[in-house]
Amino acid sequence: MAEKIEAVIVRKGTEDRVGQALRESDERFRKAFDYSAIGMALVSLSGRFLKVNSALCEITGYGEEELLAKTFQTITHVDDMVEEVAYTQKLIAGEIHHFTLEMRYIHKCGRIIWILLNVSLVRDECDSPLYFIAQIQDITERKQAEEMLRKSEKLNAVGQLAAGVAHEVRNPLTVLKGFIQLMQAQREDEQGHLALMMSEVEHIEAIITEFLVLAKPQAIRFQSNDLATIISHVAALISTRAVMNSIQISTRIAADLPHIECDENQIKQVFVNMLQNAVESMPGGGLIMITAARLGKDHVQIRFIDEGCGIAKERISHLGEPFYSNKEKGTGLGLMVSYKIIETHKGTIKVESRVGKGTVFTIILPVSQLVKKQHG
Template structure:
């Protein structure tokens, strides 16, 4: 999608929001639905009255709806999900809902929904995530190129000495092998981050995911007098996530922490579990953020950097929300900043079903 296409789609947004209304009983059965449903899904609205509303939803997106029916969610709110269409595809929609008694339906509580087609918004958001991801990969590449060049220089030197018969071949072959494996590991992680791929929710070990991110981020700390420390529990912690997007979140947050530490210091990545939530705290010893700026962090185009557009953190917030998690910030000027990412825990063995709102 080019810039011209984005501009056209953005200006055309108000014309693309097709809406329909529906009333659903607390048993999940559709009581009524407006004829505008056909514009969004292609289905005849009358064919769905008396059927479960959840049958219209992608099976991975039904958790929020189940919570509303079971009284586990607020009585008013909104949620985004994929809705089935007559041609077999799924459309992204957003429903605003309210639960209240309705005289028309015997004064029993019902769920009233106003649903709009969000397909074009989701396409633009996906483009933004992809663009930000490529920008991040480009910024990492400079530090990684330096990290790869050093072992390559060493390997070249060893080969020249071997050819001259100056050094013992056996001993230095092991060193060269280790250097080559490190180059391979770094380049593989960079390629993984930069490779376009469809969203794929699966159970992942957080320690492993963070270790793979730190392979890249350690290359950014060299020469800056910054030490990266990890505090991980011995027990594996599992979450359901799109590993590519979640790595993008942690790369952005760790990168921001490193950039804030102009005088060097220690950046700490700490992992913990509290109840049914896993928390990753990224703590830097940088300049900190003033209170008046703290509440604006994560807003589009707001940044505390001299060079930056604020989109990186905005994308982080959105990705974490899509994983049913949240991000909090604590900061004091002159003392540093802590970004904490809290995500649903998938249990001690990762047995929770992989699902999300993608």
């Protein structure tokens, strides 16, 4: 009898120790989950969040209760949905044990977040699927850096090409232009054809000029400049062409708009390019609005708003790349140079557009070049 009692006591003590160990293990897991530096989530087989940690809330911008009321599908970028669902189905079927994907989530504020997603599946003792364990890392900055490097490498390649092309083409083009001018002075009966030839030569010259900017970037001379005056001068410069196309250019400049440190000629070049693109996008006429105002203490915001044909959503991310243009005869070099100039001025360009409604180019520039770049 005493032996049985002793056995029961020993068994009870063992069970208590096992129970304590399990509770401690669960507590360690809970703390590791809650305090992990990367996003963690337990997700049901249907995709609903069962448990999330604070890091995932910070990545997505949602509170814990908000995420628990959602599925992963509701925050996944539509273009990445099919691939992610396909992998989860393979997990459930036992074809794979885990998967890793670089994909996009939609932040609560609407912006795109690039994430590195690692997912595995928890099964019960009968090998039936229970729920997913997901680890989510925000890799947005890394993806942006990779994109900047890609564009930089492409820009360097274009610059090398530009130097050779500009040298080989400009000299014979100058001779050709001279002969056309000579013929215009002598052949009254061919003025129409000669004017067309001259127009095309000047178009080629404009492309070569853009090539030269890429091949030999001009030295930047930062000085304090009146931004309101720059905008007014550029608007006046383009107004004649705009009027010929039944387009009105209107400006709305804040009274407290400060002077900014910039290279006046380069900023004018950007603004001219913005207005020219706007005019060319409005063959049926309309209104172009330019607004300029302070943005916080250290920045200014300039917006070019047109009523043109608009740009398809999938094409916006390619603007600023060489030889990528939304125009039939465009080279993409004008916008590429504009992006480069604004980046050199520690500024940003953001594009919003709706096909058939119009486009808004928003430029943010620092008042002083000592101010850190503001990311849009």
